[in-house]
Amino acid sequence: MRGISSLALLPLALAAPTFHRRDELVPGKYIVVLSQDFIGAQAALVPEVERSQVYDAGSFKGFSAELSDSQVQELENSPQANGIAHTTIADPDEAVNQALFVTQSGAPSWGLGRVSHRQLGNEDYTYYRSAGEGTCAYIVDTGVYAEHVEFEGRATFLANFATNAPDATTDDNGHGTHVAGTIGSAAYGVAKKTQLYGIKVLDRGGYGYWSDVIAGIDFAVEDSKNRTNCPKGYVANMSLGGYRNQALNDAVAAAVDAGIFFAVAAGNDGFNADGFSPASEPKAFTVGATDSIDNQTAWSNYGQLVDAFAPGDTINSTYIGGADSWRTLSGTSMATPHVAGLGAYLLSVYGKASPSALGFRIKGLSTKGAVKNTVPNSGTPNYLVFNGATF
Incomplete structure (x- = not known):
């Protein structure tokens, strides 16, 4: 049947x-945006990570850090992380970014x-x-x-x-x-x-x-x-x-x-x-x-x-x-x-x-x-x- x-x-x-050019990625450096449900739980989120910067601007909470591949995978699977992205070198050339x-x-x-x-x-x-x-x-x-x-x-x-x-x-x-x-x-x-x-x-x-x-x-x-x-x-x-x-x-x-x-x-x-x-x-x-x-x-x-x-x-x-x-x-x-x-x-x-x-x-x-x-x-x-x- x-x-x-x-x-x-x-x-x-x-x-x-x-988005910036992929060749401008900073190897191993990431920005992690935290879920609003877990904004008080940074310390419990991959606790061994040394944070370069911590962000706390209104509803935007997160941090930047150097992460290993295994730590990136752990964060990607965590409900506490709302997003994770490579750090890139900023480019002020608007025409390049539009391209x-x-x-x-x-x-x-x-x-x-x-x-x-x-x-x-x-x-x-x-x-x-x-x-x-x-x-x-x-x-x-x-x-x-x-x-x-x-x-x-x-x-x-x-x-x-x-x-x-x-x-x-x-x-x-x-x-x-x-x-x-x-x-x-x-x-x-x-x-x-x-x-x-x-x-x-x-x-x-x-x-x-x-x-x-x-x-x-x-x-x-x-x-x-x-x-x-x-x-x-x-x-x-x-x-x-x-x-x-x-x-x-x-x-x-x-x-x-x-x-x-x-x-x-x-x-x-x-x-x-x-x-x-x-x-x-x-x-x-x-x-x-x-x-x-x-x-x-x-x-x-x-x-x-x-x-x-x-x-x-x-x-x-x-x-x-x-x-x-x-x-x-x-x-x-x-x-x-x-x-x-x-x-x-x-x-x-x-x-x-x-x-x-x-x-x-x-x-x-x-x-x-x-x-x-x-x-x-x-x-x-x-x-x-x-x-x-x-x-």
Whole structure:
């Protein structure tokens, strides 16, 4: 019996902070910003660290210090630390700093403009030029059409675990290619320089078995252990789902524990996400969908297990059928790759981080209270993802 499917609706149509140059980083020197919940706990936070400066300016609390890699990892995993970043040499040359950002005028999918601006209505996509470079993104889906021109040679059809499509060597459905395009294609992508790896677990019809999905997750974990072209880290996207399955949730949790940030679709049933997998796995980053005027879509799942919202209605992206094909699709399937791409993007900007620290950063950057028509009394966090590139 088929247990899962991709989470796209029927197609509607065819067809930050200022960052300094990475070479100006001061090796081993970091700035740690403390959570407001723990501002009195500096002494207990890596107590052996000798602080260079201590900051106490109103709501801004923190310190600078020289930290080892193990201390950085400890802080990244601590709820007491709201953020950690390299110290850089300040550069007063405004023109140089502006050059670190790129603006894609009239981006072909409205979601790009939305995730790079606090306010509605901007069609341009602004992003830091690292754009996911040094990261790898696994797409556990219907596969990826690697020959699409928008992937610029950065996409690979890595493996096939779909029981009902054992001989497939490319995406024969289109869903996975659409997802991959939002993550990292040149025109439609959030992280335009990330490496894209398609793992096929769903068949031509967009359906599959939990056992195949778990095999795909396991493959991603093993592949990440031996891959050398992802020094900034790994993300994975699963725009699929079905009724709650603990084995699937456990597999996702294990992958997160292994260091892969997993963005997963909340689901398109209009119900609480706690009844569905992998959306109900707390270690995953579960994504709900908004439309172009910031409404929670009527079909998006919701609830306390949703981590944030992202654009998911009428999203344009790459598709199968030709080297330059594209299509408009809707669903939490389309919202989720905005977050996977954002994860890769932030890893390239800030450096490698644990999945929990990366999720914490995404929620910290998000625009709070922007989503309208959320389900009352559902406990759904009102976070709309944002890349921090504009003010």
